Amino acid sequence: MLKREKPKERFSYDPKKVLQQLERFGKKVLEEIAAGRNPFIDVPTRGLSNVYFDERDRLIKMGDKTSRRYLFHVAHARKFMQTLLIAAYIKRLVGEGKHASLREAYYANKHTILGSKENTFEDQSESDPVIEDLERMFGVLREEMHITADRRGYIYGNVVIRDGEDEFNASKLGMGGWAVPGTVEHIEFPEINVDYVLVVETAAMADRLIEEKYPKKEKALVVATQGQASRGVRRLIHRLHYEEGLPIIVFTDGDPYGWYIYSTIKQGSINLAYLSEKLATPEAKFVGMAMDDIRKYGLENVTEKLKGIPPNKKGGPTGDYKRIIEEMNYPWFQSKEWQRQLKLALKWGVRIEQQALANKSLEFVAKEYLPEKIGKEELLP
Amino acid sequence: MANSEADKLFKEFKIQSVSEFFRRNAAMLGYTGKLRSFTTLIHEAVTNSLDACEEAGILPYVRVEIEELDTEHYKIIVEDNGPGIPEKFIAHVFGKMLAGTKAHRNIQSRGQQGIGISGAVMFAQITSGKATRVITSTGGEEIIEAWVGIDVEKNEGKIFKKIKHSNPTGWRGTRIEMEVKDVRYIRSKQGPYWYLKLTAIVNPHAHIEFIEPDGKLIVFSRSSEEVPEPPEEMKPHPKGIMTDDIYRMTKRTTRTTVRTFLIGEFSRISDKKIDELVQYITALRLIKGEEEQSVKEQLLKRLVNGEVDKIIASFGKSGKKVLREVRKIMEKPPRKLTWHEAEEIVEAFKYMTFLAPPTHGLRPIGDENIEKGLTGILRPEFVTAVTRAPKVYRGGIPFQVEVGLAFGGELSSGLDLLRYANRVPLLFDAGSCVITSAARNIDWKRYRVDDVDRTPLALLVNVVSVHVPYTSTGKQSVASEEEIYEEIRLAVMEVARRLAKYLGGKHRKLYQVKRRKTFEKYVPEVSRALSILTGISEGEIEEMLVTIIEKKFESIEEQAVGAESNA
Ligand SMILES: Nc1ncnc2c1ncn2[C@@H]1O[C@H](COP(=O)(O)OP(=O)(O)O)[C@@H](O)[C@H]1O
Ligand SMILES: [Mg+2]
Numbered sequence: 001m002l003k004r005e006k007p008k009e010r011f012s013y014d015p016k017k018v019l020q021q022l023e024r025f026g027k028k029v030l031e032e033i034a035a036g037r038n039p040f041i042d043v044p045t046r047g048l049s050n051v052y053f054d055e056r057d058r059l060i061k062m063g064d065k066t067s068r069r070y071l072f073h074v075a076h077a078r079k080f081m082q083t084l085l086i087a088a089y090i091k092r093l094v095g096e097g098k099h100a101s102l103r104e105a106y107y108a109n110k111h112t113i114l115g116s117k118e119n120t121f122e123d124q125s126e127s128d129p130v131i132e133d134l135e136r137m138f139g140v141l142r143e144e145m146h147i148t149a150d151r152r153g154y155i156y157g158n159v160v161i162r163d164g165e166d167e168f169n170a171s172k173l174g175m176g177g178w179a180v181p182g183t184v185e186h187i188e189f190p191e192i193n194v195d196y197v198l199v200v201e202t203a204a205m206a207d208r209l210i211e212e213k214y215p216k217k218e219k220a221l222v223v224a225t226q227g228q229a230s231r232g233v234r235r236l237i238h239r240l241h242y243e244e245g246l247p248i249i250v251f252t253d254g255d256p257y258g259w260y261i262y263s264t265i266k267q268g269s270i271n272l273a274y275l276s277e278k279l280a281t282p283e284a285k286f287v288g289m290a291m292d293d294i295r296k297y298g299l300e301n302v303t304e305k306l307k308g309i310p311p312n313k314k315g316g317p318t319g320d321y322k323r324i325i326e327e328m329n330y331p332w333f334q335s336k337e338w339q340r341q342l343k344l345a346l347k348w349g350v351r352i353e354q355q356a357l358a359n360k361s362l363e364f365v366a367k368e369y370l371p372e373k374i375g376k377e378e379l380l381p
Numbered sequence: 382m383a384n385s386e387a388d389k390l391f392k393e394f395k396i397q398s399v400s401e402f403f404r405r406n407a408a409m410l411g412y413t414g415k416l417r418s419f420t421t422l423i424h425e426a427v428t429n430s431l432d433a434c435e436e437a438g439i440l441p442y443v444r445v446e447i448e449e450l451d452t453e454h455y456k457i458i459v460e461d462n463g464p465g466i467p468e469k470f471i472a473h474v475f476g477k478m479l480a481g482t483k484a485h486r487n488i489q490s491r492g493q494q495g496i497g498i499s500g501a502v503m504f505a506q507i508t509s510g511k512a513t514r515v516i517t518s519t520g521g522e523e524i525i526e527a528w529v530g531i532d533v534e535k536n537e538g539k540i541f542k543k544i545k546h547s548n549p550t551g552w553r554g555t556r557i558e559m560e561v562k563d564v565r566y567i568r569s570k571q572g573p574y575w576y577l578k579l580t581a582i583v584n585p586h587a588h589i590e591f592i593e594p595d596g597k598l599i600v601f602s603r604s605s606e607e608v609p610e611p612p613e614e615m616k617p618h619p620k621g622i623m624t625d626d627i628y629r630m631t632k633r634t635t636r637t638t639v640r641t642f643l644i645g646e647f648s649r650i651s652d653k654k655i656d657e658l659v660q661y662i663t664a665l666r667l668i669k670g671e672e673e674q675s676v677k678e679q680l681l682k683r684l685v686n687g688e689v690d691k692i693i694a695s696f697g698k699s700g701k702k703v704l705r706e707v708r709k710i711m712e713k714p715p716r717k718l719t720w721h722e723a724e725e726i727v728e729a730f731k732y733m734t735f736l737a738p739p740t741h742g743l744r745p746i747g748d749e750n751i752e753k754g755l756t757g758i759l760r761p762e763f764v765t766a767v768t769r770a771p772k773v774y775r776g777g778i779p780f781q782v783e784v785g786l787a788f789g790g791e792l793s794s795g796l797d798l799l800r801y802a803n804r805v806p807l808l809f810d811a812g813s814c815v816i817t818s819a820a821r822n823i824d825w826k827r828y829r830v831d832d833v834d835r836t837p838l839a840l841l842v843n844v845v846s847v848h849v850p851y852t853s854t855g856k857q858s859v860a861s862e863e864e865i866y867e868e869i870r871l872a873v874m875e876v877a878r879r880l881a882k883y884l885g886g887k888h889r890k891l892y893q894v895k896r897r898k899t900f901e902k903y904v905p906e907v908s909r910a911l912s913i914l915t916g917i918s919e920g921e922i923e924e925m926l927v928t929i930i931e932k933k934f935e936s937i938e939e940q941a942v943g944a945e946s947n948a
């Protein structure tokens with residue numbers, strides 16, 4: 001049976017750390033200026049060229065390429081100024097214990113530069129990348145710098161959550177559970193009465209499980225991602241695993257999109273490679289839907305056709321087929337079990353939704369499918 | 382319609398059988414050395430894409446991708462949005478040496494440097510044992526995917542596998558994938574990166590993307606929306622022809638005698654000229670038979686002076702006999718012409734005089750386009766270019782020189798010499814090239830450039846001609862023809878003068894003022910932010926920053942003054 005294990009990381013949120021980093025950064029720039037030199041900042045390079053899969057840690061990580069931005073360089077000056085502006089803004093935010101959204105950060109820093117018609121930021125597409133750069137430079141999440149991400153997803157289960165001065169049990173807030181906020185850095189868990197976390201792709205399925213009292217019966221914490229997991233949810237999953245020792249089990253639709261959701265939770269994404277160590281959970285396991293479930297549970301008549309053109313047909317592969325073939329090449333899908341699932345999907349040309357399990361009966365998923373598979377640990381790596 | 386563009390191009394398609402050509406060594410084809418071979422492979426594919434787009438009037442989009450499969454083992458992918466290749470020609474294009482639409486037309490195209498794409502297919506086949514994958518469509522109903530190789534013995538293309546796909550999106554273009562071994566990717570000034578960068582500069586109408594083996598994407602964006610006119614076809618001029626050209630042409634011609642062949646397929650050769658040619662070949666044969674070295678030399682000198690009649694007469698009876706033999710050559714079918722006879726014809730042409738060929742076949746890049754290209758790719762502070770009027774060398778071969786000069790901005794220090802022949806970058810054998818020697822001869826100090834090695838400069842030279850006189854078969858350096866040397870020198874001096882004017886003039890000062898304003902503009906913003914981060918007062922930081930700016934511009938002005946006093 002799945003059980004809570006010993007934690008591997010400790011609650012580490014400490015606003016002072018970010019403040020110190022910002023100050024150190026400011027000092028370094030100032031030193032160059034005081035020495036009469038052209039001040040610069042080193043920013044880790046973004047993009048595919050600076051990303052790799054770390055076999056040992058099983059994570060997508062950022063390489064060590066950096067590019068140097070000078071203040072007195074025609075092509076860099078503006079970016080340099082913008083980076084400093086946002087750094088100073090974050091120092092104030094964190095210092096005052098306030099949070100802001102990306103959009104608020106943009107508006108707060110946009111103004112006309114004295115003696116010119118130029119704005120410090122012309123639109124949000126200029127300020128967002130600067131915030132990402134700072135994340136990369138300092139190796140911290142923007143949430144730790146008090147810039148919140150969009151919120152999506154909720155949790156339900158017998159755990160006690162401390163959010164500032166409030167404390168509540170996430171199984172006593174009604175069927176809707178507790179909505180995961182944009183920033184979860186400061187959240188603490190004084191009491192945990194579950195054995196594992198079940199991450200569920202669709203809200204419909206999460207609601208079904210809650211209605212069937214699955215969290216209570218199976219001592220599980222249900223996390224609904226509602227599609228691709230938001231940064232807040234991914235960070236929460238990471239913390240529940242590493243700080244609270246809870247095993248993570250993922251339950252998505254049996255299609256390339258669902259498997260991609262699993263892959264981001266597990267290994268991180270290329271866009272956010274620099275944050276993998278804080279957002280990803282390589283130990284996560286996958287319960288379903290898998291292609292083998294179709295035969296095993298007799299779901300042949302509730303599958304749906306894959307979209308796009310198969311690889312062996314004219315013009316193919318496109319759509320779902322193309323996606324599956326890409327996933328087959330992911331280093332973390334190289335295991336025999338995964339290759340088998342992906343190959344079967346290509347061969348049969350079908351996908352299977354979580355909800356298709358309702359075809360058996362409404363309770364089937366909560367009473368048989370999940371308890372059986374999880375109990376026997378019939379899980380994919 | 383896309384289809385008819387391709388069809389038109391391929392109507393001209395003829396097959397040339399040329400095993401002689403093939404038998405020569407790899408050096409001639411550009412496949413020597415691990416780096417050079419790599420660049421040649423890229424060159425063959427990319428020039429074909431650009432040429433095909435140009436002929437079809439398409440704004441090119443070319444994507445080059447290199448994947449490292451293992452040490453000295455790569456996959457090269459080149460994709461274009463050109464007219465595509467009709468199915469029935471695929472085997473020939475990729476599998477048959479010299480099966481081009483360009484080679485027999487004698488136009489000034491990029492493609493004539495190497496042996497063509499079949500050479501690349503061959504190289505891939507020899508080194509990796511793998512067939513080349515070709516995916517192409519003329520924009521019609523279907524996309525053809527084929528694996529092609531070469532049957533070396535038959536000099537014939539072989540298609541190992543062919544699949545047809547439907548084309549619902551109407552994709553048009555060509556993508557080739559080659560697997561090669563025994564080459565090495567290096568990011569040097571002789572490698573693929575530099576080759577593509579130089580290609581992008583002289584093709585501002587092309588969008589070129591490049592993915593290096595480490596995954597880095599490099600984009601050379603389009604900076605002109607005009608597709609250049611494709612070059613016009615021109616009959617070759619006797620002064621610019623080489624033995625293998627004649628030899629190859631004889632195998633293809635439909636003319637019935639060597640005489641009508643020479644008259645019909647060359648410019649400036651009349652019936653009377655053929656009689657003259659017979660005399661010159663005769664004279665050369667006779668002179669070659671002469672044993673005494675000093676007599677030989679004397680006779681050759683007289684031949685240059687046009688005393689051909691007298692020379693033949695001086696040999697008396699044997700002169701007449703040789704004359705009869707040579708006359709026979711002119712009356713036999715061209716197919717029967719031997720390599721040696723072709724050589725004799727070429728040698729005789731050298732001693733004869735012909736009317737200069739027409740110049741309308743020349744296709745310069747144009748000064749405006751050179752400026753666009755240099756600006757778009759190198760982002761300099763200043764750029765200028767000249768295209769000189771056409772001239773002739775060796776008494777009759779037209780050529781034209783173009784020069785561009787870029788200074789400052791994002792250029793790195795030192796003078797980069799970018800050499801081209803007919804818009805193709807020349808990356809090797811710089812030492813023996815007339816472009817190098819002519820450019821070296823410039824005294825930059827006279828043009829307000831004190832220290833060339835520390836001044837950010839790029840000098841582009843393009844030599845345009847239907848017959849560029851290459852120093853060797855590798856076609857990477859242009860021979861030192863006096864007229865060409867002189868034209869390059871004059872053109873470089875012209876652009877250097879313009880640079881001097883700029884450096885001394887108010888434009889430069891305006892630029893510096895603008896630059897200084899950019900920096901000063903951000904000082905208050907940066908100071909405020911830094912003050913928040915460090916706790917040091919805003920005013921103090923501002924003062925320090927202003928001092929740095931002042932010092933920076935002081936030293937720039939000093940440099941300028943230094944240059945002026947030297948001028
Ligand atoms: N990417 C391409 N798109 C369209 N046609 C092409 C392409 N590559 C090659 N070809 C055709 O194949 C012919 C042979 O090419 P090649 O062997 O390189 O010789 P060359 O370029 O000297 O003509 C070209 O003349 C052209 O008609
Ligand atoms: Mg070619």
